[in-house]
Amino acid sequence: MSVISPRAREETQPLALPRTGLEPRPARAGRRTGRPRLSGADRDILWLYLLTRAAIWTTAYCARWIFPADAGTRDPGPSLAPFERWDWGHFLNVARDGYFPAGDGPWNADWDNREAFFPGFPLALRAVHMVVPHWTAAGLLISFVAGGIAVLALARVARLYLPDAKAGRRTVQLLLLSPCAVFLATGYSESLFLALALPAWLAAHRHNWPLAATLAALATTVRISGLFLAAALALHFVLTARTRADWGRLPWLALPALPAILYAWYLHAHTGDWMAWKHAQERGWYRRFHAPWEAWSTTWESAFGHVQTTGYAFMFQAELLTMLVGLALAALLIRRRRWPEAAYITLSLWALGTSYWYTSIPRATLLWWPLWITLAAWSLRSPHFRTAYYCLAAPLSTLFALTYLTGRWAG
Incomplete structure (x- = not known):
């Protein structure tokens, strides 16, 4: 259970925000005893996590046999092949060969734009590969361990906001059964990011700014979203800092920017381009800046204009719906004066909603813990809301898992 010191409680009190059901709540103080670090609630959450992992692995096994690439085959292929899709190939290439192997790079016409992916996950993958020889198994192991840390941290964050004893478990349930939850079980970066970002958020609510900034910096090595997290942490700091000693910790908040600066410097050293990361995003994923209404219009045309194949049209429909959900969430957080959380969501939406068209917004919801x-x-x-959510989310999560595991959807 998260514990906030009496001093932190006194410092957050002057904000006097109206109670709305989403304000962080100070945990009851108490002396630590010889209790195990994992409470019964934590073990329940980990059991739920293991069950949902088993469900995804079972789905992957069935998909390999029922939906092979060749309908006439008698061999379903390697057991981990369903997890070797899309972005996994970029992470694998970086971890195995580096960003610019044998002088190859964006100056070649067939370049894969791998520098669009931050180095945190590939570095972790290369380290684990030293122990686990199979690359895909190593990637799955990273996400498995990181996902377990993430759900425990998410439950603790939820208990800061909600008074109900079931809050932590319920929040984790909604995340693990969400439509794009399959990506928490693949060799992608979402689980690792959450395993760093959510403890950073907890540390900030304990006013442990050195730890919060360090974890946010590590999160930034994994995804650009770490900078959005850093902005939210900075706003939380400004709203809660009261004493001279508090303001003395302000320089720590610059730490999360360091990984992004170092990565830009590394790419510049190899390409001569300080904006190499952004230009890779533009080449590979059409992430050139467009006005929000232009991005909406292009995505709408792709979703309903019969210009895409049906599978991709469905994907763009999901992008549009998820953008609306994100906008509603941002508006709700602003209305409830949850300024740090609103900043995090708004920055995410701005980054995702100002490209040529929307890409990967449904998957980004996994990182929106205020939503869950x-x-x-x-x-x-x-x-009734709970029943409606499960009835809608369960088939969608199965459908999205199958489309990813069979290579029919980009995510």
Whole structure:
């Protein structure tokens, strides 16, 4: 259980925000005893996590046999092949060969734009590969361990906001059964990012700014979203700092920017381009800046204009719907004066919503922990909402898992 010191409680009190059901709540103080570090609630959450992992692995096994690439084959292929899709190839290439192997790079016409991916996950993959020889198994192991840390941290974050004893478990349930939850079980970077970002958020609420900044810096090595997290942490600091000693910790908040600066410097040293990361995003994923209404219009045309194949048109429909969910969430957080959380979501939406078209917004919802806490609050108040969510999310999560595991959807 997260514990906030009496001093931190006194410092956050002057904000006097109206109670709305999403404000962080100070945990009851108490002396630590010889209790195990994992409480019964934590073990329940890990059991739920293991069950959902087993469900995804079972789905992958079935998909390999029922939906092979060649309908006439009698061999389903390697057991881990369903997890070797899309972005996994970029992470693998970076971990195995580096960013610019044998002088190859963006100056070649067939370049894969791998520098669009931050180095945190590939570095972790290369380190684990020293112990686990199979690359895909190493990637899955990273996400498996990181996902377990993430769900435990998410439950603790939820208990800061919601008074119900079921809040932590319910929030984790909603995340693990969400439509794009399969990406928490693949060799992607979402689980590792959450395993760093959520403990950083907890550390900030304990006013442990050195730890929060360090974890946010590590999160930035994994995804650009770490900079959005850093902005939210900075805003939380400004709203809660009261004493001279508090303000003395302000320089720590610059730390999360360091990985992004070092990565830009590394890419410049090899390409001569300080904006090499952004230009790789533009070449590979059409992430050139466009006005938000232009991005919406292009995505709408791709979703409903019969210009894409049906599978990709469906993907763009999901992008549009998820953008609306994100905008509603941002508006709700602003209305409830949850300024740091609103900043994190708004920056994410701006980055995702100002490209040529929307890409990967559904998958980005996995990183929006205020969304899952908000939905948990509603589900705890309304059993009908909880039932409706599970009835809709369960088939969608299965469908999205199958489309990813069979290579039919980019995510």
